[in-house]
Amino acid sequence: MTAEATTTVDHPYDPLTAEEIHQAREILEAEQTIDEGYRYIKIVLEEPPKREIKDFEKNDTQIERKAFVILRDSNEKTNYEAVVSLDTEELTSIEERPDVQPSITLAEFDECEQTVKNNEEWREAASKRGVENFDLAIVDPWSVGHHLVPENVDRNRRLAHAMSWIRTSETDNGYARPLDGLHAWVDLDEMAVVKVLDRGTKVDDVVSDLEDAPYREEDRDLRDDLRPYNVDQPEGPSWEIDGRKIEWQNWHLRVGWTKREGLVLYNIGYEDDGEVRPIIHRASAAEMNVPYGDPDPNHNWKNAGDIGEYNIGRLANSLTEGCDCLGHMYYFDAVMNDVDGEVNVVPNAICVHEEDYGTLWKHTNWRTENSEVRRNRRLVVSFVATVGNYDYEFNWYFYQDGSIEPQVRLTGINSNGLVDSDEDPTSGYYEMLAPNVKGMVHQHFFNFRIDMEVGGEKNRLYRRQNQPVPKGPNKQIQWDGEEAVDDINPTGAAFYADKTPLETEKEARELINSLKGRYWQVEHVENTNRLDQPVGYKLVPGENVEAAAQQQSSVMERAGYIAYHLWATPHRDDERFPAGEYPNQNPGGDGLPKWTQQDRSLDGEDIVLWYTLGVNHVDRPEDWPVLPVHPASFKLEPVNFFSENPAIDVPPEHAIKDIHARREQKYDDPDTVAGSESDDD
Missing domain, CATH: 2.70.98.20 (Copper amine oxidase, catalytic domain)
Structure with a gap:
């Protein structure tokens, strides 16, 4: 049994709702030119200062609802931090942050993978490892850190260090066959491969010479001696x-x-x-x-x-x-x-x-x-x-x-x-x-x-x-x-x-x-x-x-x-x-x-x-x-937070459920093996 959470805002710490995220973007774009070169890294709640929260909880003082926005301008290679007031519907502040790199986004994950797979130098190196169908390759863009970026790659670019594997089908374990020794550095702003490094192969044909490593239900012979285990709360939860x-x-x-x-x-x-x-x-x-x-x-x-x-x-x-x-x-x-x-x-x-x-x-x-x-x-x-x-x-x-x-x-x-x-x-x-x-x-x-x-x-x-x-x-x-x-x-x-x-x-x-x-x-x-x-x-x-x-x-x-x-x-x-x-x-x-x-x-x-x-x-x-x-x-x-064991008043099981009735019901069930289970008294 499940229950869905509401989307209302009851407290200043509640995260932004879908409507508030949409509102924050509209307010920002009404006052700033946001073209296709911009990426919204995040639109999140601007958490109020703790002092304001304490005042709200004590005196019911109203707190202005704000959104904090991080933008990446991929054309100009810079970033902006903006604060938007959702109550007054205005841009409160915007500041350029040119010398930092925001976190990598999901869209950059996807685009980076396809960018690497389309690169001819990478394909040539992958072919040496037995790869023929490049569509079955998977590429993970790792964060590059700072110190171990190659000297001929500009650390000021927005970078990812791409590592690759090859699948034998769309549904198999893609991480079973690493294309080890093959590296690609990708500029995530320009979405371009800036360097491919091939340190050599250790297995001639990773497709043929390495084993499958299946884990999906349909790919394994499953044990058949596991019986059902049900968690039953007929009266609902205690929360x-x-x-x-x-x-x-x-x-x-x-x-x-x-x-x-x-x-x-x-x-x-x-x-x-x-x-x-x-x-x-x-x-x-x-x-x-x-x-x-x-x-x-x-x-x-x-x-x-x-x-x-x-x-x-x-x-x-x-x-x-x-x-x-x-x-x-x-x-x-x-x-x-x-x-x-x-x-x-x-x-x-x-x-x-x-x-x-x-x-x-x-x-x-x-x-x-x-x-x-x-x-x-x-x-x-x-x-x-x-x-x-x-x-x-x-x-x-x-x-x-x-x-x-x-x-x-x-x-x-x-x-x-x-x-x-x-x-x-x-x-x-x-x-x-x-x-x-x-x-x-x-x-x-x-x-x-x-x-x-x-x-x-x-x-x-x-x-x-x-x-x-x-x-x-x-x-x-x-x-x-x-x-x-x-x-x-x-x-x-x-x-x-x-x-x-x-x-x-x-x-x-x-x-x-x-x-x-x-x-x-x-x-x-x-x-x-x-x-x-x-x-x-x-x-x-x-x-x-x-x-x-x-x-x-x-x-x-x-x-x-x-x-x-x-x-x-x-x-x-x-x-x-x-x-x-x-x-x-x-x-x-x-x-x-x-x-x-x-x-x-x-x-x-x-x-x-x-x-x-x-x-x-x-x-x-x-x-x-x-x-x-x-x-x-x-x-x-x-x-010393309590005067005694705070769990001393927790009731025993027989006080919250009829153990004897449950036992009789269990043993009346012909599928139950007598003596295989027990209840606490």
């Missing part, structure tokens, strides 16, 4: 959704969307004793980077920033009932613009549903034989984006115990290359996926921007980690006039949870340390719980990895935010993206590394946490032809 506001199990949040970040969540709070207590003001995955470690010159340049360089929201999937989500779903559409400024809608881009997640809490009193157990149900707000060969699922889980888990699931098809008989498959730079096909070692980094307001905006940040105590006599004290020894750790087992304040931006640059149990805690400077402890939330790392690239590398220069797992800054409206506003073809230095050089105070400030989540990917044949989902996440958990 209430009004416009873009969700209420579920005491949680309150608003669902937003940007073309760059995709899913954005606002005003996350938890209702406690009738009061919605603030926890997070704004949260999103703000940037990502995928550096490759293989020194092979065909692949050593790869370092895509999929959010900032491609606009991952624009690459969102239309989610499918029964496949991407199970149970009762609620969908939000993603309303965006295309390069002509026309409205483009991705239906069902955001899915909201509930999941069972095992045991929430349990205790058995062995003396009375009483057992109390509660099932753990979580709310999922998610979207999925496909970036060329890779697919990324972004899930935000909300739990009944007051915790939040942002998660990324990585799947899709690995970027790959070819090897010949002279290469050493045990080098560690790559692993074999199939005969002659390698997957290069690489890392994925996702940076989450989390604008905290735990109990309000005045917060402090602490590092928490285990601290051992030296064994044996610790200090001398006086007792009745005689000296005595205070041995506070006679067994050597004592340790405590150290709490160190991180008072400035430079102090807050931190790496994880799971061996010490390190996590970070945000507390309010004034608000306390009934035990007189400051209310707080902690950020608990899960899987993570240190960046393997050298500090002097092009990777670290352009994506310096991956140098640390935790960053913290005082809130600024214009500090939104950890690699800067325009990372595409940027030489680097913008964003978090630049901002935190100021070493601003964090003590009692409106703190923004930036958490870098890293995944190390050493490929294996089990990742081929499609990578099984690899989940990676971290959690935000309450500390």
Whole structure:
């Protein structure tokens, strides 16, 4: 069962509607000459300053509705940023930005592919690899970075680095046969190939000599012993959704969307004793980077920033009932613009549903034989984006115990290359996926921007980690006039949870340390719980990895935010993206590394946490032809925020459904194997 989201605007953070995108374009074109050489990179909500939002929520003060527009003039090779007032229907400002490159658009993806396939030099090189039908080739325009562009290619041009593969049919796995060693650099303004480089072939005929790697349903023999699994919610879901506001199990949040970040969540709070207590003001995955470690010159340049360089929201999937989500779903559409400024809608881009997640809490009193157990149900707000060969699922889980888990699931098809008989498959730079096909070692980094307001905006940040105590006599004290020894750790087992304040931006640059149990805690400077402890939330790392690239590398220069797992800054409206506003073809230095050089105070400030989540990917044949989902996440958990376990009042299953009737119905079904399933009592 599904429900469609409304298109009304109820809050200043609600994304632009289709009508507003159309209106913004009309207003702009009424005051500016926009010819065919212009591309609308984005038409999005100009998010109001945080102070205005707070005033609106407190006093119902009206906020002017505005659109922010980025234009690329492909004839003049320059860019413009415009702000349009939708209320007064006028162009508020327009500014030229000549020295930056906006993100690559979907239209440029399509046009770049056809441009390369029509190029005679590329065709000649592809023919050497056994390609005869050029229509079956696929070409992916990778972002070029900055430092590894060939010397005879002007870095000031709007560029893409095109990589190619060949299919054997329209529907087969196009990434099974890489045209490795064949490179093309394309000017996306002129839509012209400016350089083709052929580094030579490693397989004489990739069409005949490489294997198929089918994955589609109709191309595989499927197992036939999997029985139906139905998620049944006959009384509907437990949430209430009004416009873009969700209420579920005491949680309150608003669902937003940007073309760059995709899913954005606002005003996350938890209702406690009738009061919605603030926890997070704004949260999103703000940037990502995928550096490759293989020194092979065909692949050593790869370092895509999929959010900032491609606009991952624009690459969102239309989610499918029964496949991407199970149970009762609620969908939000993603309303965006295309390069002509026309409205483009991705239906069902955001899915909201509930999941069972095992045991929430349990205790058995062995003396009375009483057992109390509660099932753990979580709310999922998610979207999925496909970036060329890779697919990324972004899930935000909300739990009944007051915790939040942002998660990324990585799947899709690995970027790959070819090897010949002279290469050493045990080098560690790559692993074999199939005969002659390698997957290069690489890392994925996702940076989450989390604008905290735990109990309000005045917060402090602490590092928490285990601290051992030296064994044996610790200090001398006086007792009745005689000296005595205070041995506070006679067994050597004592340790405590150290709490160190991180008072400035430079102090807050931190790496994880799971061996010490390190996590970070945000507390309010004034608000306390009934035990007189400051209310707080902690950020608990899960899987993570240190960046393997050298500090002097092009990777670290352009994506310096991956140098640390935790960053913290005082809130600024214009500090939104950890690699800067325009990372595409940027030489680097913008964003978090630049901002935190100021070493601003964090003590009692409106703190923004930036958490870098890293995944190390050493490929294996089990990742081929499609990578099984690899989940990676971290959690935000309450500390002294509540007076007791906030999930203590969750009812047991027998209180919300007739378990005995369900059991009788199940075993009356002749297709049910007795004893194969069980319900909780």
